[in-house]
Structures are given as C-alpha cells and as structure tokens.
Amino acid sequence: MTIKKLLTSLNDIKHGQDFEIQGWVQNNRGNEKIKFLALTDGSTVDTLQLVIKSENIKRFNLDKINLGSSIKVKGKLLLTPTAPQPIELAVDDLILINNTDEDFPIQKKETTLDFLREIPHLRHRTNLFRAIMIIRNALLFEIHSYFQKHDFLNIAAPIITSNDGEGAGETLIVNSSEGDFFKQKSFLGVTGQLHAEAYAAGFKKVYTFAPTFRAENSHTTKHLAEFWMIEPEVAFYELNDIIPFADNLLKTVISNVIKKYPSEMKLLDSLKDNNLITTLKKYISTPLKIMEYKEAIKILEKHKKEFEEQNIFFGMDLGSEHEKFIAEKVVNGPVAMINYPKDIKAFYMYQNDDKKTVAAFDLLVPGIGEIIGGSQRESRYELLVQRLKELKIKQEPLQWYLDLRKYGYAPSSGFGIGFERLVMYVTGVANIRDVIPFPRTPGNIKM
C-alpha cells in the first residue's frame, strides 16, 4: 500500500486499523511531548503524518534521526477529517534503517536549481523534483496508452544508425575502442522517422518513443544532447489528417495527467504564481486554429517593431518570439502553422503544387511556442530524388528509404514531440535540464 493509494482510498480505511509502511523522513517537528514526522514513499508529493507520543520519542531516539533517513514504522491509522491532513499514523514501533549523514545535501532550507543540477542522483528527493519526475512518468504512460488505444504499434527505430539523420544538426559518432566495430561510419540517431515510415508502410499506424541525440554545441535552457522523442507515423494520412490527431493526442494526454495527479500539479502550480493549471486548461479547451505560414509572415511584418528579429520575409525561419507572438497575441490559443517554404524544411516533406512550399506543420502553443513539428511525406519517388540532388544529399545511403515509394507506398504523415519539451510545458519548469533525471549537455555528462 503506497501513501498515494492510502490518501485516495480513505473510505476503505477503518479508524484504528493496523498499518505498516517504509519510507523516508521528510520533516521532523514537534516537542518533547509529541513529535510529528512527515513520511514520504515517493508515490506522491503528499506525505503521511506520523505521530509519536512522548514515551516513544526517546525509545526511537527520534532526535538523532536526520531528514532523508529511511525508516520502517508500524502503528494505527487514525482518520482525522477535521485536521489539515485527513489521516495520520499513531506510531507504535519505528525502526531506523539508514540514517543520513550530516552532509546530506538535501535539507529543508531552499537550495538553488543550479546546485541541484550538480547532484542529479539526489535532487529527486526534493519535493519539486519528486513532482516533476512523477509527472514525467505520468506523461510517458499516458502517451503509450493513447497510442495503444488508437491501434498504434510501438517500434524500436535503431539508436545506432548509418544514416546521418535529416541534417538537423551535428550527430554524435559511435565506435568501439579498437575502432571500426560496425565496418562503416555510425551515428547516434537524430530521428526515428525514416525507419518509422518503413514500418508505417505495412502496419499503418506506428510510433517510436526512444532517446535521440544531437551534438549541437547549444548551451540554452531548451537543448539537450540526449533527449527522448515520440514520433508517430501514419500511412494513408495526409497533412489534414495528422494535424487533428496531434491536437487530440496532446490535449487528451495533458488533460488526463492534470486529472490524475492533482497533488503534483497543485505543487507545481504554486511555484508558477498559480497560473500553470489555468494555462494548461485554457490550452486544452481552446480549439486548434490552422494558419498558413505566408499568412503569418504578413501579420508578423505588420508588427515587426515588436521583435528583436525585425527582418520578416517569406522564406525565413520563424524565431521563438515570432511563434509565441502568433500563438499568444494573434490566435490566443494553439495554432498549427502549415505550408512552410521548402528551403527551411527537411528533404522528405511533401512538395505542394506551388513548388515553393511543403506540407509541413508546426504546432505552436501559447507560453512555449513550437511543441510539435511534422509533415506529410513526399510520396513521389522522382520528386524525392530531385530534392536530394538540390540539397546535395547523397542518394545511395537513402536508397532503401526511396525504395519504399515503389512498394505499395501510400500518403504518409507524422510528427515528432520532444518529450522533455512536453514535460517542461506541463510542469512549468523553465530549464530542460530539470525535467530529465541525468541531463547531458556539451561538456556535462555526470554519472
């Protein structure tokens, strides 16, 4: 029985019922007559209040038990409906399993996020990181469940690959210490999309949920060298089919997490001036708008004085400030920007009849900007070959990918969600290093 289950099934508890639990001491207050320990077991940010009477305080050596220590307690559950906490445990027996050393760096006093990043193996023992990691796990399982319910097949796209990705940034290189393990140059994958397309042609609906890698030398709050991506790919779907699917996926997943994790969301909300849940709920209840990229350019041009980057033109890559402006000021809600200039998008995107744009979409959300990027894929073999030539990308390593178009291909569309970006959005956390247990960035690979 976890603390989470205990607190959500109070109706099943008998006042005075025997109970036994193990966990960690999160707080220790009171006086020599009565002590209150807050016990956490990691199942929720909520704690179980342990009440220890005077005759036991000395027996359990309570004054020597430091915060973070692991203990085992037995006692009787008391329902306390009028108290701040609805239930407490009157302790009859307490065993100290492992006391924390005095130098345990997680203390009651406030610590900085910077300091906690130096101890990624311990920072989850703060309430903030406990909440973040619980929400991260919740999002992961909601996403898997959503896909499975909608008949998607999870596929393991390879991590190590001979394909150099989509040219979306420097790739990391893999080898054995003797070198030449794979007898050819091998990379850590930047996307599972090309492999997912191969599987969509046969399974119709597939998705990957796996680590991907970038060797970009970025030191921003939004970039990691190692991060998890979710990449669904659907055969027989065109751009107009995949956009509402992406919209529904995100809204359903976020909505379920808010409902199922009230304590964690409330805690995170309190750190964001109580507007995190409001913001998320507004996003969920606001229907998605569609906007052409060229339409956005016209609007941005009119407001260019409001931006740092004021050179607004058809063909530009929109900056985060432009994306946020569209989502927050123009649409005031989520918007799928579609039909981007082909020169700023990847080679595999479906070329529109205007010869200038591709059937791409970015899903922009107030407060965070781009959260999903996707497209319909080019299904026409000859156009794909031509595009590779224009971009001076070697055809031979991608021949298998081109060949998919000859073997019962169908329109295929998909997108990528950077999982950590999603966790940031739902938790309101500003730095991507704080939503993954052991963040990897240039020059930083602790543990």
Place this chain on the structure above:
Amino acid sequence: MTIKKLLTSLNDIKHGQDFEIQGWVQNNRGNEKIKFLALTDGSTVDTLQLVIKSENIKRFNLDKINLGSSIKVKGKLLLTPTAPQPIELAVDDLILINNTDEDFPIQKKETTLDFLREIPHLRHRTNLFRAIMIIRNALLFEIHSYFQKHDFLNIAAPIITSNDGEGAGETLIVNSSEGDFFKQKSFLGVTGQLHAEAYAAGFKKVYTFAPTFRAENSHTTKHLAEFWMIEPEVAFYELNDIIPFADNLLKTVISNVIKKYPSEMKLLDSLKDNNLITTLKKYISTPLKIMEYKEAIKILEKHKKEFEEQNIFFGMDLGSEHEKFIAEKVVNGPVAMINYPKDIKAFYMYQNDDKKTVAAFDLLVPGIGEIIGGSQRESRYELLVQRLKELKIKQEPLQWYLDLRKYGYAPSSGFGIGFERLVMYVTGVANIRDVIPFPRTPGNIKM
C-alpha cells in the same frame, strides 16, 4: 476501424453495412468471374477477404495489381458464418493507390530468414514478421502497464554515460566529429541499474525500459550490439522479495499476451510444431522453485557426462547447457538459482555471510535458460569499497553511487530482462536478429 477490431466485434456488424478501408493486398486469387483479395492493414495477421465480381474485375484492372500494393476499397460487409472467414467485403469501388514494382522482394513464395535480414525495412510485410512485431509491441505495453499498475515510476537512465558499466563486456564510445564533446570519455550505457538505484532511494519502485549497448564481438544468435532492457529496482526489497515479483511479472505479462493475441500466437505456434503455446502455458502454470547455486553444482557434477563442459566446480559460471538441464531435467519448470559465487558476479551485489557468495539470482526457464538476472544490492558502504579494491575498479567515478549508502539507503533489489530475449521466448523465434526491427551486430548496421 481496423481489421482486428472488425473481426473481434462481429456482433456489432449489420449484414450489408457500408464499409470503407485502406490497406495492402496480401493475396489475389480467383478467376475471371470472381476474385478474392486478402487485405491486410497491419493491425493483425488476419486479413479481410475482398470479393470482386466479374463486372468489376476489368474495371478495377485487377490483373495488374501486384501483391503488396496499397489500395482503398468501399463496399458492403457480408457476414459469412459458415465460410472459413466469418466476414467479407463485397467491393463496389477500389482505388489503387500505389502498385508495387515487379521487384518487390516480398512474394508469396517462401523466402529465407537470411534473405529477409538483408531487407529489414521490408521484412515486416511477411506474415511471420508481422506477427513477431505485433507480439513485441504487445509485450512492451503489457510490461509498462504491469509496472504502472504496481506503482513503479519509469525513469530515463542516461544512454550516454561516464560510467563504464559493470565491466560486462566492451562498451561503445561516443564522441562528436571534432572530439571531446563531453570533455571526458563517454560511453553508451550497458545498464541503467546504477542510476535506477539512485532513484529507487526516494521513489521506492522504479524501472527503466530503454536501449542498452555492448561492443562484444559476438556473432551468436543471442547477442545484439543494441538491445532494449527492462530494469526494475525496488528499495526495501531483499532477495526474497524481488524473486516472486520477477516471477509474477513475467507470468502475468506472457499470460496476457497469449490471451489478447490469439491469431498471432496461433500463427507462431504453427511454425514451432504447435508446441509454443503449450510450452508457454506450462511455464505460466508451474510454480517457481528456488535452488541454491551450490546445490545445482552438486547435481550437475553427478550428471557431468551429459555436458560438453564437464568441468563442474563451485565457482564456475554455468553454461547455457547447464542452466537448461537444471530447468528442464531437474526442476521441470522455472527455477530461481540463488547465491552465486561472488567472483563471477558484479561488484554491487550483496555479500552473504558465508563471504563466498552474493545474493544474486538468475531466473531459468525451460527451453531458453536464463531470462532474468538480478540481485540484492550491497548496502554496506565499507564492503562496497573493499569489493571495488579487490576487483581493481576505480572508486572515484563511482563515488556518487557509493554515497547513496550514506543518505537514507535501504535494502535495494532489482533485475534486468533483455527485452529481445523475452520476445524470442514468447514468439519461439530462434535468432535475436529477427525480433528487433533493425538489428545491430558487429559489422552490420543497415539503414
């Protein structure tokens, strides 16, 4: 509506009801008066029979439609309870989306597994690989669901790490093309266990489900350079707690998959002389036995003539033949072998009072041998330091791991399941290269 859902909800179908579906032609038989196409949509190995009457055969140009082509059909669903298939679609309209070229390598005629390994992007379009990948996906989701139901938190252990694993084999090395991206030597993780332990100390029950890597130069049917591992870790669990958990996890997951995927299991069963399902069901219904390693050695010694490796002694690493003998001939069911000599096990395992053995267990199953390996972890700081010294493993890079013992540590136990080994066991597939979409082995990194 998928074919799987259609076939499992026949009661909801009205005879003559309009229906529309997209998919791929898997079979094309009949004569000029009537044609039967088998349509697959990847949701199941079962196909939907399309019936096309003479007047439409020419109109749809049916003789030109090759196997594997993508089509869209409309028509009326006809319930055919007395026919071999329970339902068929009388086609009124058929649109050919993309015909396969004549050189499409997946044809009705038998192909070898070796040949199919050369085309990992297309082999899932055979019925065998369709079944394997459907079962793989099913196992993945059942495993996630089992852990979530049992209050486990999924954690992302890092893929790129500065820890050189458990010395379980050569590691792969990661770098950027300019070198020195992480400012220190960095590896692809061989296990997420050490990081999982850090999180178990705080969340109590955690698990990883992620790719892991080995640079071993193995060319066997059981080794991959890149494979997925499931690694649960539970604080407050000792060896005797984790073993029944592992047993229940495996049996529940396999049992659910057999129940939910009868068509795929039947197909795979037919390829294994119809004993796959029998074997799995026998495993599920046979209670786990526990056997001491030293007991096993005594038994194996008596039967040494039956083995290739006849040098049986306390301290030896058991071979697959020995493990299978114990599971199949001695126990005739699943067995957890426990308390292995410490010298053949990893440094972090709990040292038993006899000073010779550690609290490790391997779960051995008839037909496959070891399917799970795990242990209780050493919780005593000083013993861990001493063990590192004995094994000449540098302490400094593992100091963070040792420090966990000072900060409210508790007994902690866990294990690893090689996901592909599990898929092999449940599908009856003999070569590990055939249970992962894009297998990576020394010298082989297609696509």
